[in-house]
Amino acid sequence: MRIMVNGVERQAQDATIADLMVSLETPLNGVAVERNRAIVPKSLYKTTYLEDGDEIEIVDIVGGG
Amino acid sequence: MSNSAISERNDPLVIAGRTFKSRLIIGTGKYKTYAENAAAAEAADVDMVTVAIRRVNLGDPSKERLTDFVSPEKYTYLPNTAGCFTAEDAIRTLRLAREAGGWDLVKLEVLADQKTLYPDMEETLRAAKLLISEGFKVMVYCSDDPVYARKLEEAGCVAIMPLGSLIGSGLGIQNPVNIRLIVEQSRVPVIVDAGVGTASDAAIAMELGCDGVLMNTAIAEAKNPILMASAMRHAVLAGREAYLAGRMGKKRYADPSSPLAGLI
Numbered sequence: 001m002r003i004m005v006n007g008v009e010r011q012a013q014d015a016t017i018a019d020l021m022v023s024l025e026t027p028l029n030g031v032a033v034e035r036n037r038a039i040v041p042k043s044l045y046k047t048t049y050l051e052d053g054d055e056i057e058i059v060d061i062v063g064g065g
Numbered sequence: 066m067s068n069s070a071i072s073e074r075n076d077p078l079v080i081a082g083r084t085f086k087s088r089l090i091i092g093t094g095k096y097k098t099y100a101e102n103a104a105a106a107e108a109a110d111v112d113m114v115t116v117a118i119r120r121v122n123l124g125d126p127s128k129e130r131l132t133d134f135v136s137p138e139k140y141t142y143l144p145n146t147a148g149c150f151t152a153e154d155a156i157r158t159l160r161l162a163r164e165a166g167g168w169d170l171v172k173l174e175v176l177a178d179q180k181t182l183y184p185d186m187e188e189t190l191r192a193a194k195l196l197i198s199e200g201f202k203v204m205v206y207c208s209d210d211p212v213y214a215r216k217l218e219e220a221g222c223v224a225i226m227p228l229g230s231l232i233g234s235g236l237g238i239q240n241p242v243n244i245r246l247i248v249e250q251s252r253v254p255v256i257v258d259a260g261v262g263t264a265s266d267a268a269i270a271m272e273l274g275c276d277g278v279l280m281n282t283a284i285a286e287a288k289n290p291i292l293m294a295s296a297m298r299h300a301v302l303a304g305r306e307a308y309l310a311g312r313m314g315k316k317r318y319a320d321p322s323s324p325l326a327g328l329i
Binding site: 037057 | 096118157165281282
């Protein structure tokens with residue numbers, strides 16, 4: 001399955017958002033996830049299944065003015 | 066009014082029912098390290114810091130994170146929409162911020178072009194209305210146009226944040242007359258956001274009657290950011306006290322301070 005994560009194409013074997021976060025070693029606290037422009041709440045990471053062509057954005061809080 | 070110094074007096078900044086003891090808000094961008102940033106926040110003695118929302122760095126999961134240095138337990142995070150040029154981009158960013166950390170007190174900025182980073186006021190007002198309808202408490206970066214400032218307040222923004230001068234320019238308060246007009250007409254806090262270059266700029270903003278000052282580059286790009294953070298803390302306190310004290314009238318000619326009576 002090919003998906004886009006933060007603008008980069010990725011060959012993913014992950015079934016769910018939760019699996020993807022583990023594969024990417026992404027912290028869970030203080031981040032937010034979008035799947036095809038819709039926010040995925042943390043409570044739904046384990047039940048949100050990835051599909052071919054999905055566009056995923058994972059964002060974090062960083063320094064800014 | 067009490068005669069005691071402001072540091073001993075209860076003079077908090079209240080935004081959307083939330084109380085902050087410091088009237089200085091600082092950004093968390095452009096510092097050499099997050100550790101330096103944390104030390105500057107300490108020296109500035111602030112309660113609130115602005116933060117940005119960006120893609121996670123997937124190539125380096127061990128990268129340092131802001132939250133480990135400038136703790137959201139200690140400081141109120143004010144997520145911004147820096148880099149957004151449309152209302153839709155700004156709303157998307159702040160929805161993500163709310164999901165990431167539950168923050169609903171936000172700094173809205175919708176910019177017009179890269180060269181000036183001047184706010185696009187038509188788009189800013191549209192974004193503000195949409196965000197407020199979604200329950201966000203919007204502190205809004207805006208031009209120093211009193212008419213748009215009034216429209217933003219009428220739309221329900223919880224703080225009006227006019228620029229002193231362009232973001233990151235350090236050119237100070239370029240239009241004190243307009244800032245004063247905005248202060249006089251506003252019933253929500255007015256916070257000068259952008260343009261402060263050095264301590265006197267912050268003091269001038271406060272002497273004009275602003276409720277607070279927001280700055281980033283003036284501290285982060287000072288030769289000694291920690292010392293400048295301390296200077297800004299004092300400048301905001303001094304400017305606030307001078308405003309509350311009420312300055313003397315300006316005169317065209319000298320007025321001796323020593324008595325004329327009894328002169329030999």
